[in-house]
Amino acid sequence: MQLSGNLLIGRQSVFGGNGTIHAVHASTGAAIEPAFGGATLDDLDRACALAWAAFDTYRETGPDVRARFLETIAQKIVDIGDDLIERCMAESGLPRTRLEGERGRTVGQLRMFADVVRDGDYIGARVDPAQPERKPLPRVDLRLRHIGLGPVAVFGASNFPLAFSVAGGDTASALAAGCPVIVKAHSAHPGTSELVGRAIQQAVVDCALPEGTFSLLFDSGRDVGQGLIKDHRIKAAGFTGSRGGGMALMQLAVARPEPIPVYAEMSSINPVLLFPHALKNRGETIAGAFVSSLVLGAGQFCTNPGLVFAVDGPELDAFIRAAAAAVENTAAQTMLTPGIRRAYENAVERTGAQEAVTTAARGLDPTAGHQGRSALFVTSAEAFRGNPALQEETFGASSLIVRVPTLDVMLELIESLEGQLTSALHIDEADYADARRMLPALERRTGRILVNGFGTGVEVGHAMVHGGPYPSTADGRSTSVGSLAIHRFLRPVSYQDLPEALLPDALKRDNPLGLNRRIDGKLRLAT
Amino acid sequence: MQLSGNLLIGRQSVFGGNGTIHAVHASTGAAIEPAFGGATLDDLDRACALAWAAFDTYRETGPDVRARFLETIAQKIVDIGDDLIERCMAESGLPRTRLEGERGRTVGQLRMFADVVRDGDYIGARVDPAQPERKPLPRVDLRLRHIGLGPVAVFGASNFPLAFSVAGGDTASALAAGCPVIVKAHSAHPGTSELVGRAIQQAVVDCALPEGTFSLLFDSGRDVGQGLIKDHRIKAAGFTGSRGGGMALMQLAVARPEPIPVYAEMSSINPVLLFPHALKNRGETIAGAFVSSLVLGAGQFCTNPGLVFAVDGPELDAFIRAAAAAVENTAAQTMLTPGIRRAYENAVERTGAQEAVTTAARGLDPTAGHQGRSALFVTSAEAFRGNPALQEETFGASSLIVRVPTLDVMLELIESLEGQLTSALHIDEADYADARRMLPALERRTGRILVNGFGTGVEVGHAMVHGGPYPSTADGRSTSVGSLAIHRFLRPVSYQDLPEALLPDALKRDNPLGLNRRIDGKLRLAT
Known part of the structure; x- marks a missing residue:
């Protein structure tokens, strides 16, 4: 199929007169034909x-x-x-x-x-x-x-x-x-x-x-x-x-x-909470699933798991070892654009240079240009608490594990987080009581709460929320x-005493569209 | 019942330490006891x-x-x-x-x-x-x-x-x-x-x-x-x-x-549209109802009819005469505060002084202090079109009638209006076709559209919209x-794979709250 590079304005197809843009091969940075004409303000007006x-x-x-x-x-x-x-x-x-x-x-x-x-x-x-x-x-x-x-x-x-x-x-x-x-x-x-x-x-x-x-x-x-x-x-x-x-x-x-x-x-860093029993019983399995989610699509998802909280101890050490091993075996992946790849590597470098942050693992070296290497970092609750930069999203396959001394501190750190698209709890039945304590704080700052999963993979359905309090979205509603x-994209309009002839179909007396309607406040299904 | 003048902060009742305010008698401006203590920023914080x-x-x-x-x-x-x-x-x-x-x-x-x-x-x-x-x-x-x-x-x-x-x-x-x-x-x-x-x-x-x-x-x-x-x-x-x-x-x-x-x-000026057949058949009756709505509560309603559009001619002359006569017989009314009364009189004076605006009527003189006199003005479509000040809300019993040469010009003027809480159409059956032409423009800029009524009297129900596009409200949705x-005041939260024990009641599998729920996109009434 031949590309024209044209703007599509209504039924017209016209080449824009305000400069041109080219796509580039994500893997090489080389321009791809054709040129696309930028719209003028007249085009916009039209x-x-x-x-x-x-x-x-x-x-x-x-x-x-x-x-x-x-x-x-x-x-x-x-x-x-x-x-x-x-x-x-x-x-x-x-x-x-x-x-x-x-x-x-x-x-x-x-x-x-x-x-x-x-x-x-x-x-x-x-x-x-x-x-x-x-x-x-x-x-x-x-x-x-x-x-x-x-x-x-x-x-x-x-x-x-x-x-x-x-x-x-x-x-x-x-x-x-x-x-x-x-x-x-x-x-x-x-x-x-x-x-x-x-x-x-x-x-x-x-x-x-x-x-x-x-x-x-x-x-x-x-x-x-x-x-x-x-x-x-x-x-x-x-x-x-x-x-x-x-x-x-x-x-x-x-x-x-x-x-x-x-x-x-x-932007969202999508906190993942590892609870003690789940960590103890299934730590390595969770680590594998975590890294799979982290590196999916070179980490270029809004719901990428960029932050992990877990109570410090030998179980967390084992989790980190398993996750680090998985990251180290991850092939570098071509990122969406050379610019995104540069921004990613800069952000990873900044994170690794932060006080009290250690680099647990980097993925395999690039085998071609513009590939991003995944990254896994570890820090302490104190370092995380004092450093807002560690809450900034890194767009790409980078995540930060925070060792917390207790679940109370985990809750305190959750309460310090900005609004998020998702949060994920990894729990076994013995963790339910502790998880319940965290839920109110998560509900207040998250659009979607998951159990024993990761936020990547956003089901398109009726009960999905892909949104959350600011700054994950501009409008958390x-x-x-x-x-x-x-x-x-809707707003309500009320019609008072309109004759049938002027009412929109949705509101006509005999309900010609067969809508479910709320009559005097009670929902009535169309029969 | 004794008033304390206290702030109510949670279960406390404390006198605020940041200055005091007094109510004043709306009719005299004299202070009414007791003093109310203003909240400090500490009170606010608490x-x-x-x-x-x-x-x-x-x-x-x-x-x-x-x-x-x-x-x-x-x-x-x-x-x-x-x-x-x-x-x-x-x-x-x-x-x-x-x-x-x-x-x-x-x-x-x-x-x-x-x-x-x-x-x-x-x-x-x-x-x-x-x-x-x-x-x-x-x-x-x-x-x-x-x-x-x-x-x-x-x-x-x-x-x-x-x-x-x-x-x-x-x-x-x-x-x-x-x-x-x-x-x-x-x-x-x-x-x-x-x-x-x-x-x-x-x-x-x-x-x-x-x-x-x-x-x-x-x-x-x-x-x-x-x-x-x-x-x-x-x-x-x-x-x-x-x-x-x-x-x-x-x-x-x-x-x-x-x-x-x-x-x-x-703010909203709530346009009233008088259509030719209604104006001809019922002009004087509408004029009476219009003035009743205009002066209700000294005009201090967000839905006060502050603007009337009608096609020029002898029927409109008769309408204006009837409305003016009714306004002239209206007693002045105590306004909510001396400040609101001052602002009202200033606004009325400014309107009367506008180019090409004539004062059709003022209400009766005040019989006591701080009473507002109702006011009725008339202008032309040209004058209205060129003067944004005539679109500003006057909070009180003041309205402006605009003589339009044709219904096409009426539609053009509607399209020049800002967002409104209400708009009202006065129509007989022979006007329906003309009214239908105006409806899209009204829907785009109005929260509530009325036929043969006025916006004052806002029914508290399920199908009411008291809101509208900016600037009638900040958020027209x-x-x-x-x-x-x-x-x-609500936002959505999604729960993915939560065990029953952690789900809120509203979402539990057996629907303990007996809610109507949307299952896989289809609304199901609770049985």
């Missing part, structure tokens, strides 16, 4: 104008139309075939099996949101019928539904070129909510972005939707990304990336004349994975 | 520490305990009896019937949230059961519930000394969500605040809840209010008041190391009235 013009029509599409649109996108991504995987492998350095899995996840996500749209519960329809006889005052007729916030800006992520990029979770949930989407492609995978973007653009045409439902922009600098957040027609944004990047977007968003929500998924993610 | 200490216990109270707590507060407010009404009349200048009604609303609101807590749907429980046989990877067990955000700061409102103050909608919904509450009393009604605060304090004791579940602080300046927003243990805030006040809190909240949501309900308000 995309926003089209999105705005599309919004009223798109948000009122019926459940079948919108669900079929999401399913059509999914099918068209599948139809790209191996060209997508091969381009994505070159741009990201990620292996084929991983990307085939990620494609499945992306497509599955779109289909899940199609089901969510057909189900209709996300509309949150409520009816408080009129009570004309009520004393002292008659009660009005009130009906409530949720509608889309407006056009949404989505920023592609480096580490999920499919599942968190052009047609990823943010796009799927925003489109499901009835919001047009403008994607700012991640500059690390423009070719992948164009292929997926064209699939969406074609799905818009096939489903006879307004052209502004989707646009894809490339950014040769930062103007387009910043301009998107600042544009008055953009009403929310989704972002997955670094803390610095997310915070910059948050600041732009609150400085607007009309502030907007930014759902930025930023939300998730960016799973069906609950649709609620990020 | 209240926050107690709230933080209470949070884990309070948020895990079962539905019956928490519901009975809300009901106990309601009953204790009723039990204060007429002392509450009399003190509140003196402090607010509001008449007895209004305050008796507002007390009923406040108590009803608390009882409604007790029902919401017992119902349990707010928990949003979801279960995706494990699928150990799934290929290629087994599926984990995932369960999701919502928990309280943490301690909430509530700022009392001047215009609802009961329903939006110490035990008002923000407090009721935060307590229902499992969040301890610290109220910063409005300085206009400290006595009312103490009486209601003591009712809550006593309910905390009677229900054997942790003392930090509730505290009440007086602020002799701005330090306590600002300090509350900045305190790291406060995780959200509720505010009803001016745009300036709300924006100041928003700015403090985003500048924190950990930003928090501020639910500020700020929320409502501050009605049962949906509880969602402002």
Whole structure:
């Protein structure tokens, strides 16, 4: 499939006139053709104008139309075939099996949101019928539904070129909510972005939707990304990336004349808590699973286990020995971009140079350029307590084990942690009472709590939370994975005494959409 | 009932050492005894520490305990009896019937949230059961519930000394969500605040809840209010008041190391749209209802109809004549505070002095001090279009009628409006098609759309939205009235592979709380 390097603005495909970007081979750093034209501010304006013009029509599409649109996108991504995987492998350095899995996840996500749209519960329809006889005052007729916030800006992520990029979770949930989407492609995978973007653009045409439902922009600098957040027609944004990047977007968003929500998924070190009985009975097994999770995808997951707490003693020594041995046998892996690899090695170097931090193991030497070596560090509770730098995320396969003297100190250190996406407890039944003591502190600062597992491997389902208190995300009331993610892009509207002829279908008296609705506060399933 | 002037910090009642405030008679401006001691920053710290200490216990109270707590507060407010009404009349200048009604609303609101807590749907429980046989990877067990955000700061409102103050909608919904509450009393009604605060304090004791579940602080300046927003243990805030006040809190909240949501309900002019057939057939009747809504409570409602759009012509002339005649016969009314009355008169004077604005009517002269005279202004579409000052809220009984040449221009002017709490359409059946054209623009910028009514009179129900896009509220994804308000103070937490012994009751396998739960994405009613 021939790549054009073009911006996709509504139904147009045009080469951007504001500089160019090239993808680079993750493994060599060599540029890959073609060039992609960066969007000008005029291009941005056009995309926003089209999105705005599309919004009223798109948000009122019926459940079948919108669900079929999401399913059509999914099918068209599948139809790209191996060209997508091969381009994505070159741009990201990620292996084929991983990307085939990620494609499945992306497509599955779109289909899940199609089901969510057909189900209709996300509309949150409520009816408080009129009570004309009520004393002292008659009660009005009130009906409530949720509608889309407006056009949404989505920023592609480096580490999920499919599942968190052009047609990823943010796009799927925003489109499901009835919001047009403008994607700012991640500059690390423009070719992948164009292929997926064209699939969406074609799905818009096939489903006879307004052209502004989707646009894809490339950014040769930062103007387009910043301009998107600042544009008055953009009403929310989704972002997955670094803390610095997310915070910059948050600041732009609150400085607007009309502030907007930014759902930025930023940084997390995902504490792992090893409890005494589990450590004693299964320490080596846990160590193996830990290192597998740590080095998965060169550690380039938001849910990578970057921190381990365990009570000091011979069992922990054995755990560290086993984990160190596993890390030492880990092959170096190509990282997503040369820049990410440089940042990773710098961060690892900084950690190793910290006071009272010892390097327990490094992975095998690189066999090619731009590969990252995994790293395992050990420190004490005192050193960890006094050094906020040890709480900073290292994006890559690096983790820090903290020897704590007692479980009380472990709890105290948990209470010193920032907000996290995940936390994992490794426990046997004899540990349950101690684990229970930690749960409140974990709930207050974590979006997902796991037992005897690791945070990598984020199931796309209905009960998933991939989000957490700041700074793991900008808005801890939300998730960016799973069906609950649709609620990020909705707001409630109430209708008082509207005649049937003017009510939206979701709220009409005979419930033509067959929705579950809350009647006078009680949930009633559609029959 | 003797007032102490004391702060209520947990179970303590202590006189604040940071200056004093006095209530004043709304009608005379004379101080009312006793003095209320302003909180010091130490008092604030103590209240926050107690709230933080209470949070884990309070948020895990079962539905019956928490519901009975809300009901106990309601009953204790009723039990204060007429002392509450009399003190509140003196402090607010509001008449007895209004305050008796507002007390009923406040108590009803608390009882409604007790029902919401017992119902349990707010928990949003979801279960995706494990699928150990799934290929290629087994599926984990995932369960999701919502928990309280943490301690909430509530700022009392001047215009609802009961329903939006110490035990008002923000407090009721935060307590229902499992969040301890610290109220910063409005300085206009400290006595009312103490009486209601003591009712809550006593309910905390009677229900054997942790003392930090509730505290009440007086602020002799701005330090306590600002300090509350900045305190790291406060995780959200509720505010009803001016745009300036709300924006100041928003700015403090985003500048924190950990930003928090501020639910500020700020300003709205609540456009009223008069459509041609309704205007022709019922113009004078609508004019009467309009003026009744306008002058209700001296116009001191967030939903006061401050703006009217109608197509120019003899029918509009007749409407204006009828409305002007009604306004001219309106008695001046005591406003909430001398300061609010001054601000109102200044704003009215500024509006009357605007280019191309004519004063259609003023109400009757004051018969006592600190009374506001209602005001009705008329202008043209051109003048309105070019003058953003005419979009500013005047807090009080003032409204501006805009003569528009056509419905197309009306739509254009709607599109120029900021976010609003309400918008009202006055229509006959022959107007439906024209009304339908306006609905998308109204939905995009309004929380509640009414037909043939006015926004004043905000029903406390399940389908109510009292909220809207910025700047009507800080966060247009929320409502501050009605049962949906509880969602402002919740966040989702996901539990992966937790043993039954560690799962919260809401997510246990046999559903001991009898919750409606979403199983694999499908809503299942408890049987």
